[in-house]
Amino acid sequence: MLKEILNKFLILHDVRGVIVVKEDGGIVESIKSGMEYDDAFMAAVSTFMTGSKATADSFGNAPAFMVFMEFPDNFLLLAPLTEAFYLVVIAQNTANIGQINQEMKKNREDLVALL
Amino acid sequence: MKALPEGKSLGWMQAPASWIDSHTVRFIGVVRVVIQDGEGFILIKKGKPLFYYFRQGTIELKGHTALDYFNSHPVIEFNLCKYTPDELAWAMKLCNIEDHDRVLPKGPVVPGPVSTEHSPPARTAVPSVAQPARDTGIPVTIVIPTPVPTINKTPVVSGKVSWEYLPSSGPADSTVAKPARETRIPAEVSPPVPKVEKRAVVSGPVSTVHQPPASTTYPSVANTVGDTKVPVVAPLPVPGVEEKGVEPQPGVSDDPEVTILSQIRDLNGIVALAVFNDSRTVTMMGDADSEVLVTIARKMLETAKKMKPLRTWGPFVHMTIQIPAGNMIIAPYQDNYLCLLTTRVINIGHIRRILRDIQQRGAPLRE
Numbered sequence: 001m002l003k004e005i006l007n008k009f010l011i012l013h014d015v016r017g018v019i020v021v022k023e024d025g026g027i028v029e030s031i032k033s034g035m036e037y038d039d040a041f042m043a044a045v046s047t048f049m050t051g052s053k054a055t056a057d058s059f060g061n062a063p064a065f066m067v068f069m070e071f072p073d074n075f076l077l078l079a080p081l082t083e084a085f086y087l088v089v090i091a092q093n094t095a096n097i098g099q100i101n102q103e104m105k106k107n108r109e110d111l112v113a114l115l
Numbered sequence: 116m117k118a119l120p121e122g123k124s125l126g127w128m129q130a131p132a133s134w135i136d137s138h139t140v141r142f143i144g145v146v147r148v149v150i151q152d153g154e155g156f157i158l159i160k161k162g163k164p165l166f167y168y169f170r171q172g173t174i175e176l177k178g179h180t181a182l183d184y185f186n187s188h189p190v191i192e193f194n195l196c197k198y199t200p201d202e203l204a205w206a207m208k209l210c211n212i213e214d215h216d217r218v219l220p221k222g223p224v225v226p227g228p229v230s231t232e233h234s235p236p237a238r239t240a241v242p243s244v245a246q247p248a249r250d251t252g253i254p255v256t257i258v259i260p261t262p263v264p265t266i267n268k269t270p271v272v273s274g275k276v277s278w279e280y281l282p283s284s285g286p287a288d289s290t291v292a293k294p295a296r297e298t299r300i301p302a303e304v305s306p307p308v309p310k311v312e313k314r315a316v317v318s319g320p321v322s323t324v325h326q327p328p329a330s331t332t333y334p335s336v337a338n339t340v341g342d343t344k345v346p347v348v349a350p351l352p353v354p355g356v357e358e359k360g361v362e363p364q365p366g367v368s369d370d371p372e373v374t375i376l377s378q379i380r381d382l383n384g385i386v387a388l389a390v391f392n393d394s395r396t397v398t399m400m401g402d403a404d405s406e407v408l409v410t411i412a413r414k415m416l417e418t419a420k421k422m423k424p425l426r427t428w429g430p431f432v433h434m435t436i437q438i439p440a441g442n443m444i445i446a447p448y449q450d451n452y453l454c455l456l457t458t459r460v461i462n463i464g465h466i467r468r469i470l471r472d473i474q475q476r477g478a479p480l481r482e
Contacts, residue, residue: 058410
C-alpha cells in the first residue's frame with residue numbers, strides 16, 4: 001500500500017526514486033525507476049537525513065524542515081511527513097519541484113496513516 | 116465543500132505572476148499556483164481574472180491580497196488547467212461568482228422603452244451585500260454591479276466582484292486549497308502592511324476591502340544554539356510583505372566580487388550572506404551573527420561533503436534547508452562557499468535562479 005502511494009511520485013516526470021526514511025536515517029520503504037539503490041547510496045540517504053536534521057536542530061524551534069540538494073543533473077528533496085518520518089525524492093533537474101510538492105501535499109495524510 | 120473542477124492540465128510553468136495576465140487572453144480555466152507550502156489558484160475567463168485565492172496553513176488570502184502575494188514573488192510555479200464552459204460555470208458557482216455572460220442575453224429580452232434615468236456609474240455606487248457563503252454561513256461580500264447608463268450588448272462584469280479576505284470562508288476547493296479549519300484570525304492583531312504593487316489587473320472598478328492575515332503559523336525566528344541567542348533574525352515571513360532586513364553597508368568597494376555580493380544581498384528576501392571556507396569567514400554582509408551563520412553553514416557543508424556515493428552525479432551545486440522562518444543556502448563560490456540566509460519570500464526556484472545568475476556573472480560555482 002505504501003509503495004502504491006510512493007508510485008504516484010515515481011510517475012511524475014523525471015522522478016527517479018522515492019524513499020521513506022526515519023529521522024534517525026533508517027530506511028522504511030523505497031521504490032525506484034531508472035536508477036540503482038546500492039548500500040552506499042542508501043547510506044548516503046541516511047547521512048542526508050541525519051545531517052539535515054542536525055542542521056535544522058541548530059535553528060532551535062524548527063520542528064519541520066525541508067532540504068533540497070542539487071547536483072548538475074539530479075537533485076534530492078527531503079520533506080517531512082511527520083516529525084519522525086521524511087520523504088526523500090530523487091529526481092533529475094528537469095523534474096518539476098512544484099509538482100512534486102503538490103503531490104506531497106495530496107498524499108501526505110495517506111502516507112502518514114500507513115507509517 | 117466540493118473541489119473545483121480539475122480541468123485539463125496544459126502543463127506546469129515557472130514565470131512571474133504578470134505573465135499569467137498577459138498570456139491568458141483566450142484562456143478559460145484555472146491557474147493552480149504553488150508557492151512553497153501554500154497553494155492557490157486564479158480563476159480566469161478569457162484573460163479576465165475572476166477570483167484569486169491562496170492558502171498557506173491556516174492563512175487564506177483572497178482577491179487583491181492573494182494577487183499581491185503572487186506578485187511579491189519574482190517567479191511562481193503554476194499549472195494551467197483548461198475548463199469547458201460547464202466546468203467554468205461550476206467553478207464560478209463554487210466561488211460564488213455570478214456569470215453575467217451566461218445569464219444575460221445579448222439583446223433586450225423584453226421589448227419596451229429603455230429607461231433613460233441616470234444611474235450612477237458603477238465606480239461611485241457599489242453597494243456591497245453580505246451574502247452567506249454556500250453551506251458555511253460565513254458572509255462573503257459581493258459588490259453588485261449597478262446599471263450602466265449606456266446600453267451594452269454584453270454586461271460589464273469585469274472587476275465587479277470583490278473578494279474580501281475572510282478567514283475560513285474560502286471557496287470550495289479541496290484539490291488546490293482545502294477548506295479552512297475553523298480558525299478565526301483575531302482582527303485586533305495589528306496586521307502587516309502587504310506590499311501593493313501599482314498594477315491594475317482587473318479592468319473595472321474593484322472594491323478592495325482588505326483584512327490582511329493577522330496571524331501566521333510561522334515561529335519566531337530568533338533562535339538559540341545551545342545557550343547562545345542567535346541573532347539570525349529573519350523578519351516574519353508574512354505573505355505579501357516585502358522584507359529586507361539588510362541595511363546597505365557603507366564603504367562598498369569597487370571590487371567586482373564585492374559588487375556582485377552586494378547585489379545579491381540587496382535582493383528582496385535576502386537577510387544575510389557570507390562567503391566562508393573551512394578555516395574562516397571571508398566576507399559577511401547583512402543582519403546576522405556571522406559566527407552562528409557560518410557554523411550552521413559548515414554543518415550543511417559537512418553533510419554535502421559526506422554524500423560521497425553520489426559523486427557519480429558530479430559536484431554538489433547547492434543545498435538549501437527550508438525552515439518555517441526562511442531558507443539557508445550554501446553553494447560553492449569560487450574557492451570558497453557562499454551562504455545565503457533568506458526569508459520565505461524566496462522559494463527554491465528563485466534560489467536556483469540567483470545561483471545561476473552568479474555563475475553567469477563570472478563567479479563560477481565549484482565544489
